[in-house]
Amino acid sequence: MTASSSDPDSAASPAADDPAHYPGLHTDEAKRRALAHGWTTVRMVPPGTMLTMEHLEGRLNFEVEGGRVRRAWSG
Secondary structure, three states, X not given: OOOOOOOOXXXXXXXXXXXXXXXXXXXXXXXHHHHHOOOOEEEEEOOOOOOOOOOOOOEEEEEEEOOEEEEEEEO
């Protein structure tokens, strides 16, 4: 069975997955979806965390507070 491109959980590549779909999700659900969409690394940090500016292909970053994703971005 092939995945439908209209199903947001069916993307097989991080390039097809928009980080804007993650804010508001519980961290467990967000991580599950990210890995299912092909992200190789999921980094979760609290608001205000100092991060390096290096871009890592395949990494999805989540700013997390209260067990929920507040912001998501690639790299």
